[in-house]
Amino acid sequence: MKPTLEMYLILSAVLFTIGVTGVLTRRNALIIFMSVELMLNAANLTLVAYSRFLPDISGQIFVFFVMAVAAAEVAVGLAIIVAIFRQKESVDIDKVNLMKW
């Protein structure tokens, strides 16, 4: 029995849901970051699975762009987190309430 498309889709759904749980429940900004990476990976896995079973290579190009955007996002996001940490001595997002009314 070969792995079917459903298996990959189910795996991506599980990964994505785990990522959403992380974003919603954790308060450490870095963990939220890692959860976002998990969700991006889940979406990438879906794209590659579709591209394998269609088969059309264009799906993998999109994965490539997602990776580029993820790299940019991590660089800027971590710079922001480090800057906030310098100011507040904390990465707890409940304490970062400057723009919250």
Added chain:
Amino acid sequence: MEILQNIVFVFFVLLTVISAGVVVFHKRIIYSAFALLFTFFGVAALYVYLAADFLAASQVLIYVGGILTLIIFGVFLTAKITTLEIPDETHQRYIALIPVALLGVGLFWMIFSAPWDSTLRSVEPTTKPLGKLLLTEYLVPFEVASMLLLAALIGAMRLARFYKKEEV
């Protein structure tokens, strides 16, 4: 042979899901960061199963070599010994379950209600067609992505640099 393949597949699926769970639920942030390493490797192995050889290599290079290193640097730069233990995180847990459950049920309902075609067709090695597509059909997005990376690089440096108070 096929049994062995399936065993390895199940192993990588379990590795991915379990380490993803560790990332989200472990109390110590450094354990989360290292569990993320195994998730990325598991996903890279699944790319190999999906015959995406070039993407598997770039997954290891970009995610493990780049993004994870950055995240671990972030952990080192922000975690003090006293903040290694993240304080209680339960105040939202039960409320958060509602949207998570809705999302999960929705995704699974979608997966199980649609008819999927799982016939495997033969594919060639992907590096050559990927390179061709990137430099012909997707040339403009490719260049825009490089501009985005450059902008992110400069922006990150500007944000993370240490300024004295009067300099800002």
